[in-house]
Each structure stands twice: as structure tokens, then as C-alpha cells.
Amino acid sequence: MSGGVRTEVDVGRGLVLRNPILTASGTFGYGLEYEPFVDLTALGGIVVKGISPAPRAGNPPPRIVETPSGMLNAIGLQNVGVERFVREKLPALRERGAVVIVNVFGSSEADYVAVVEALEREQGIAAYELNLSCPNVDKGGLAFGRDPDAMRALTRAVRERTGRPLWVKLTPNVTDIAEMARAARDGGADAVSLVNTYVGMVIDVERRRPVLARRTGGLSGPAIRPLAVAAVDQVHRAIDLPIIGIGGITCARDVVEFMLAGARAVQVGTANYNDPAIAQKLVDELVSWCRAHGVGDVNELVGALEE
Amino acid sequence: MPFDVIAAVTDQRELGPDTWLLALDAPQIAAAARAGEFVMLGLPEIDRMLIRRPFSIARVGPAEAGAPRTIEIVYKVFGSRTAMFSTLRPGAKMSVLGPLGRGFWLPEPDGPRELLLVAGGIGIAIFPLLVQQLGARAGEASLLYGARTAAELVLRDWFAERGVAVELATDDGSAGHHGMVTDLLEARLARPARGRRLVMACGPTPMLRAVGDLAMAREVPCQLALEETMACGFGVCLGCVVPRRNPEGEFDRFVRVCTEGPVFDAREVAP
Ligand SMILES: Cc1cc2nc3c(=O)[nH]c(=O)nc-3n(C[C@H](O)[C@H](O)[C@H](O)COP(=O)(O)OP(=O)(O)OC[C@H]3O[C@@H](n4cnc5c(N)ncnc54)[C@H](O)[C@@H]3O)c2cc1C
Ligand SMILES: Cc1cc2nc3c(=O)[nH]c(=O)nc-3n(C[C@H](O)[C@H](O)[C@H](O)COP(=O)(O)O)c2cc1C
Ligand code: FES
Numbered sequence: 213m214s215g216g217v218r219t220e221v222d223v224g225r226g227l228v229l230r231n232p233i234l235t236a237s238g239t240f241g242y243g244l245e246y247e248p249f250v251d252l253t254a255l256g257g258i259v260v261k262g263i264s265p266a267p268r269a270g271n272p273p274p275r276i277v278e279t280p281s282g283m284l285n286a287i288g289l290q291n292v293g294v295e296r297f298v299r300e301k302l303p304a305l306r307e308r309g310a311v312v313i314v315n316v317f318g319s320s321e322a323d324y325v326a327v328v329e330a331l332e333r334e335q336g337i338a339a340y341e342l343n344l345s346c347p348n349v350d351k352g353g354l355a356f357g358r359d360p361d362a363m364r365a366l367t368r369a370v371r372e373r374t375g376r377p378l379w380v381k382l383t384p385n386v387t388d389i390a391e392m393a394r395a396a397r398d399g400g401a402d403a404v405s406l407v408n409t410y411v412g413m414v415i416d417v418e419r420r421r422p423v424l425a426r427r428t429g430g431l432s433g434p435a436i437r438p439l440a441v442a443a444v445d446q447v448h449r450a451i452d453l454p455i456i457g458i459g460g461i462t463c464a465r466d467v468v469e470f471m472l473a474g475a476r477a478v479q480v481g482t483a484n485y486n487d488p489a490i491a492q493k494l495v496d497e498l499v500s501w502c503r504a505h506g507v508g509d510v511n512e513l514v515g516a517l518e519e
Numbered sequence: 520m521p522f523d524v525i526a527a528v529t530d531q532r533e534l535g536p537d538t539w540l541l542a543l544d545a546p547q548i549a550a551a552a553r554a555g556e557f558v559m560l561g562l563p564e565i566d567r568m569l570i571r572r573p574f575s576i577a578r579v580g581p582a583e584a585g586a587p588r589t590i591e592i593v594y595k596v597f598g599s600r601t602a603m604f605s606t607l608r609p610g611a612k613m614s615v616l617g618p619l620g621r622g623f624w625l626p627e628p629d630g631p632r633e634l635l636l637v638a639g640g641i642g643i644a645i646f647p648l649l650v651q652q653l654g655a656r657a658g659e660a661s662l663l664y665g666a667r668t669a670a671e672l673v674l675r676d677w678f679a680e681r682g683v684a685v686e687l688a689t690d691d692g693s694a695g696h697h698g699m700v701t702d703l704l705e706a707r708l709a710r711p712a713r714g715r716r717l718v719m720a721c722g723p724t725p726m727l728r729a730v731g732d733l734a735m736a737r738e739v740p741c742q743l744a745l746e747e748t749m750a751c752g753f754g755v756c757l758g759c760v761v762p763r764r765n766p767e768g769e770f771d772r773f774v775r776v777c778t779e780g781p782v783f784d785a786r787e788v789a790p
Contacts, residue, residue, distance in 0.1 A: 217737065241755035253617075269772055270757060270760065272762070272773075273758075273760055276756065276759075278750075282569065283569065287758065377684075433569055446687075462566065483565060484751075484755070485752075486571065486614075487565060488523060488524070488751075488753070513705055
């Protein structure tokens with residue numbers, strides 16, 4: 213409850229978030245960097261930067277460029293690796309009482325399994341989000357995210373090793389995202405989160421070269437919001453599994469839009485860079501929006517499109 | 520700890536061709552700012568500007584009295600955002616996050632020092648705050664300042680008025696040495712030092728590379744202020760990295776310009 217509005221949402225396998233506002237992987241660091249700006253426990257949850265079995269150096273710069281109403285990034289999943297995450301980041305997050313969702317990345321099924329097995333020994337993890345959708349690495353991620361059989365098999369392999377809530381993060385860079393959502397469900401996922409970034413490219417016309425060293429990158433920000441809302445709507449109509457909506461959220465209206473399309477919760481990404489306090493502000497704004505619109509429970513919004 | 524504030528523009532002045540000074544009423548940031556640190560500047564409305572832009576904190580003011588209230592930015596119009604910034608007038612509101620980054624580090628003033636500030640073009644923007652913070656010891660600093668042409672050598676009198684020895688270089692010979700600022704540095708390094716020597720540089724990448732090489736060849740400590748495209752400014756997006764070298768000169772890892780820099784020891788980075 214918050215300000216007379218019920219905000220708790222059930223995202224599957226008994227995981228009830230105190231509100232539907234989470235932060236998206238790769239845009240919120242390991243959470244602790246945001247402590248000067250945000251009470252981490254006021255959020256529905258925080259999804260940390262993608263973790264792989266070993267540390268990854270990432271791609272050479274330039275890695276980012278602004279685009280109309282968005283940005284393109286090709287970070288290449290630079291991260292500290294699961295061992296240092298467990299040693300240096302997780303204990304502090306646990307102590308704060310933050311709801312931590314670990315975004316897992318690998319280049320093979322064995323990699324994903326290795327990260328999850330290492331994390332199974334640790335307390336203070338609310339759920340796993342399998343990143344099967346990163347467009348900025350050569351191997352893994354997207355390869356699984358585009359092949360329903362590979363996605364089902366990989367989800368199942370992880371499912372067999374954990375009783376924790378398991379989310380699969382979907383790429384929109386496919387012909388039929390609903391088919392991928394079905395594969396994740398059949399593999400035993402408890403929820404799907406969508407979308408990851410759209411493959412994009414910016415060319416410096418003076419130099420006749422791609423701006424990003426990796427040639428292409430992932431597009432995020434308000435530019436992709438209508439595309440992401442359509443993807444959520446499509447998946448919502450196709451399967452009955454909790455959906456976490458992601459893509460270009462900057463205000464309460466956007467949150468409501470995703471929830472009406474069928475999302476039970478949302479993740480805020482690129483907007484965190486512009487305003488590091490935005491996620492917490494959105495919790496309050498959403499409550500105000502609900503009060504102003506006579507909505508007593510945010511769950512009333514989920515999939516509540518007038519047909 | 521950085522502050523994220525909405526600040527009013529208090530001054531906007533053209534200093535030279537496409538070069539502006541912007542002052543903002545941001546007392547918390549002004550009080551905390553250290554030389555070499557920066558701010559991320561944007562507009563309060565996210566739908567008018569999604570990704571903020573990094574700028575050095577050029578100066579805090581009022582310079583000589585009490586706790587400073589304002590921060591000053593000295594910037595060049597490069598593209599769409601800096602062009603838009605230059606149209607803002609006193610009273611306009613901006614969003615400002617800072618102070619950010621790791622600035623210059625100065626040796627303890629345990630004896631005479633010879634501080635060589637090397638600026639190329641708009642790289643000058645990083646140095647006024649350093650001179651403000653040197654205070655009475657500003658005379659230990661020399662500014663070696665290069666640009667394409669005399670009109671671009673903004674703020675040069677400000678440095679001279681504070682006791683900094685200023686040497687100029689221009690590509691077209693319209694002021695000072697007809698040639699590159701690195702020529703001035705080379706000549707200076709060949710002379711005997713007046714105390715503990717330290718080079719600090721900010722400017723275009725080829726200049727930084729040359730400055731680093733000259734200083735290292737003579738084993739003079741050297742700090743380089745780097746630039747890379749930034750989205751967050753506080754270490755989370757991993758967009759602003761540069762390769763870091765180990766003592767053997769091999770690639771070690773990518774470091775973030777926004778938090779591990781923007782000022783680096785020349786031995787660590789290869790601009
Ligand atoms: C730590 C730091 C401190 C800086 N301090 C200052 C300063 O005090 N004064 C100042 O004038 N500039 C400074 N810059 C550079 C400044 O951030 C860019 O000039 C600005 O972001 C350009 O924005 P724009 O929208 O006008 O240009 P865009 O439309 O984004 O780009 C136009 C051109 O500007 C160049 N550019 C874009 N971003 C950068 C960047 N981060 N660094 C260098 N070139 C860039 C691109 O090559 C592009 O061709 C600093 C950069 C960093 C990283
Ligand atoms: C710089 C950057 C890094 C990202 N890193 C990851 C990552 O490590 N794992 C992941 O699953 N998604 C990553 N994403 C994708 C975001 O989590 C999110 O799905 C996407 O940005 C769309 O949301 P937005 O428009 O609100 O930013 C990253 C996005 C950005 C901009
Ligand atoms: S600008 Fe985001 S990590 Fe440096």
C-alpha cells in the first residue's frame with residue numbers, strides 16, 4: 213500500500229514486489245552507485261548489470277552515441293564476473309535490503325549454468341533474469357534469443373538448477389517475439405521481460421565511418437517505447453505468463469501504458485542516466501496517477517485495455 | 520558525493536569565436552568542486568534532452584569573497600546541444616549533476632614547484648579552477664596555451680592577471696610562437712627546472728599524446744585530462760572507457776573516464 217493505493221505485484225513463483233518499478237540491467241550499475249540519489253529499498257527491485265562467469269573487458273570505444281530520443285550502445289557486457297560480484301557487490305546490496313534480480317549472461321549454456329550455480333549458494337537474490345538478447349557480443353545472448361529450441365533448452369537447463377524465480381529477457385530483434393516467449397515458458401520461465409535494445413547504426417557521414425567502434429549497437433530510450441509497447445501487447449495476447457515491460461520509460465504515463473498492454477511490472481533503463489532519482493520518483497508518480505484516476509490497486513491496470 | 524540540481528543560468532557571454540562562458544547558480548556544487556572535476560549539463564525536461572553532456576568546472580565564483588555560489592563553464596559550440604546551450608539566457612533553468620570525476624592531484628607544497636599547464640584550444644576550460652585553488656601559489660604555474668588563431672586564445676589575460684606565466688602558440692602565427700604548443704613544452708622541459716616539475720594537460724587527443732610522450736621521455740610526472748563520450752557521468756553506463764596500460768605498456772583493462780578519470784597519470788593511458 214502506498215498513499216491509499218495497493219502497489220504490490222505478483223510476478224510469479226511467489227515473488228511479490230512492493231511496487232512495479234524496477235531498474236533495467238546495465239543502466240543501474242550494481243545499484244550501490246545510485247545510493248546518493250535513491251533509497252534502493254523504495255524500488256520494486258533492481259536488476260544488476262549482466263554477470264558472466266569470468267570478468268569481461270567489453271568492446272573498444274566509442275561505445276555510445278545519442279540518437280533522436282534515444283541512444284545507441286555497444287558496451288559488450290563489461291562486468292566484474294560472478295566471483296567478484298558475490299564478494300564485493302552482493303553483501304552490500306543484501307545489507308541494504310534491496311530486492312536484487314541478477315541478470316545472467318554467457319556465451320554457452322554451460323556459462324549460464326555456471327553463473328546460476330555460483331549464485332545459488334548466496335542469500336539475497338530475489339530472481340534471475342537470463343539475458344538471451346544482448347546484440348553487442350559475438351557469441352551467446354542473441355544466438356539463444358533468436359532460436360526457440362535453443363531458448364527452451366537453455367531455460368530448462370537453468371530451471372533444473374534453481375527453485376528461485378526465473379525470468380527470460382527477450383530480444384525484439386526477431387520476426388515473432390511471441391514465439392520466443394512461448395519457448396521461454398515451455399522451458400520453465402516464471403516471467404518474461406521485454407524488450408532488450410534494438411540493433412541500430414549511426415554513421416559519421418563526414419568520415420564515412422560507423423560512429424561506434426563495433427559498427428552497430430543497441431537502441432534504447434523513448435525512441436523505442438511504441439515498439440516495446442507493441443511487443444508487450446503481442447506477448448500478452450499470446451501467453452499467460454507475467455510480463456515485465458521495458459523500453460523508453462520516463463514518466464508514470466509510460467508505466468501505465470506498459471501495464472495496460474499487459475505488463476505486471478516495468479523496468480526503467482536509459483532514463484536513469486538523465487535523472488538518477490527517476491525510478492523512485494516514478495513510484496510516487498504512479499501512486500499519484502492511480503489516485504487521480506480512481507485506481508485503488510495497480511493490478512487493475514494490467515492488460516486492462518478497452519477492446 | 521555529487522549533487523543533482525536544477526540551477527538557474529546567471530550569465531552567458533561570448534568569449535571568442537563559438538566560445539562561451541556560462542554561469543550557473545549551484546552553491547553546493549561550487550563549494551565541493553575541485554580542479555579537474557566536471558559536471559553533466561542538461562535541461563530539466565527529459566523529453567527535451569535525454570543524454571546530458573560533460574563539461575569541466577572552469578571556475579567558481581565570486582572568485583575572491585566568501586563561499587562561492589556559482590560555477591562557470593567555458594565551452595565551444597560543437598554540435599546540437601552546445602548550440603542550444605548558447606541560446607540560453609540568465610534565468611533559464613538547467614539540470615546539473617556534479618562535481619564528478621577525479622581531478623588533478625597536486626604534490627604537497629613542501630618546496631618550490633614548477634607546474635606546467637598545457638592547454639590546446641577549448642582544453643583551457645579545465646585550468647582556471649586549478650589556478651583559483653592554487654591561490655597565492657599561482658606564480659608556480661606556467662600556462663602553455665595553443666590554438667589555431669589569436670582570437671581563440673580566450674581567458675589568457677585572466678591567467679596573466681593572477682601571476683601565471685603565459686606562453687602562447689598559434690597555428691597561423693597570429694599570437695605567440697608560430698607552431699604547436701608542444702614546441703613550447705619541449706623547449707621548457709629542456710631548461711633546468713625551478714622546482715618539482717609537474718605537467719598537466721588538456722586538449723585534443725594528438726596533443727595529449729605528444730605531451731605525454733615528451734614528459735615521460737624526461738621522466739617528468741604528467742597528468743592528462745581525457746575526453747570520451749558519456750551518457751551517465753557517474754560510472755554506471757560503461758560508455759566512457761579508455762584502455763589502461765600496465766607498467767609493461769600492455770592493455771590491462773578498460774577504465775571509465777568519468778570516475779577513474781578524467782585526469783589520468785600519463786603512464787596509465789595511451790590517448
Ligand atoms: C570530462 C569532460 C569534460 C569536458 N569539458 C568541456 C569543456 O569544459 N568545454 C567544452 O567545450 N567541452 C568540453 N567537453 C566536450 C563536450 O562534452 C562536447 O563538446 C559536447 O558533449 C558536445 O555536445 P554537442 O551536443 O554539442 O555535440 P554532438 O552533437 O553530441 O557532437 C558534435 C561533435 O562533438 C563531438 N563530441 C561529442 N561528444 C564529445 C565529447 N564528450 N568529447 C569531445 N567531443 C565530443 C563529436 O565528435 C561530434 O562530432 C568535455 C568532455 C568531457 C568528457
Ligand atoms: C548502456 C546500456 C547497457 C545495457 N546493458 C545491459 C545488460 O548488461 N544486460 C541486459 O539484459 N540489458 C542491458 N541493457 C538493456 C536495458 O536493460 C534495457 O532493456 C534497454 O535499455 C531498454 O530500456 P530503456 O529504453 O528504458 O533504456 C543495456 C542498456 C544500455 C543503454
Ligand atoms: S559516463 Fe557512464 S560510466 Fe562513464
